[in-house]
């Protein structure tokens with residue numbers, strides 16, 4: 001993000017939040033969908049309040065999602081590409097920004113955030129177990145965004161393993177990381193909560209072995225030559241992570257590797273930006289999660305008996321890989 005030097009910079013921050021709220025509300029109201037299916041439409045042809053469209057459509061055109069002449073509107077080339085990739089399926093402004101507006105309460109009382117009904121909006125590292133529709137949407141979102149990171153994780157792990165090695169993808173969710181590892185010839189076990197396993201099985205069938213359960217308590221199977229823990233540790237507290245990594249260490253073969261993939265903070269604790277900001281989502285939607293630094297992860301692995309720790313930052317993709325070996 002841009003550094004703040006002036007009141008104008010604060011205005012710019014507010015304008016970004018406003019534009020995001022508009023895109024969210026348009027998505028929830030099905031307005032991108034309406035424009036994707038029709039010839040250019042004027043404000044009064046869209047299924048919403050005409051004045052509200054007249055005021056918000058130019059703002060979406062300004063950020064490049066719509067194209068139009070001020071009278072009729074259509075999706076821009078970028079807007080259509082994003083719409084077709086499902087990247088404009090945003091939650092409503094209330095879901096997206098309503099929670100943010102309750103930051104006052106979170107600062108006072110701590111997270112997780114409560115919805116307007118007063119109910120906690122806590123998740124299990126992103127998943128609301130009682131809400132199958134939420135699980136599907138969340139896993140689709142992660143699947144869509146993990147092509148490069150799954151390939152990168154498999155690329156780093158592969159040279160450390162022998163052909164046919166047994167790999168556990170813990171909290172593997174949608175299965176795209178497991179798929180990248182299976183493509184390298186490894187025998188992959190996907191472990192996740194039961195509804196997520198059902199969902200991954202629909203996508204990947206017999207590509208993996210599956211174990212459904214709570215990774216804090218259930219038998220993790222094994223022993224394994226490697227275990228991948230991707231985008232999990234940020235959702236857990238320090239003691240929970242210690243418990244989880246100890247459990248993983250116990251199912252690794254001697255010489256086996258743990259691969260942690262996440263957005264880790266550098267030792268300053270301030271950056272990179274995506275890791276710092278992601279901590280806010282963990283404050284909102286988990287009981288104890290936060291972004292961790294590479295040093296904290298080194299200490300965690302050491303405390304769980306793992307060594308030979310290597311850290312690889314993948315800057316363009318905004319995440320890190322941390323490898324640690326069981327002696």
Ligand SMILES: C[S@@+](CC[C@H](N)C(=O)[O-])C[C@H]1O[C@@H](n2cnc3c(N)ncnc32)[C@H](O)[C@@H]1O
Pocket residue numbers: 124125126127142143146170171172173174177191192193196213214215216229230231232
């Ligand atoms: C943020 S997603 C990460 C999915 C995938 N590893 C990735 O990097 O895209 C967290 C995953 O952990 C799973 N999970 C959370 N708590 C769990 C638990 N106690 N036992 C098993 N799986 C759990 C969730 O269901 C979800 O699929």
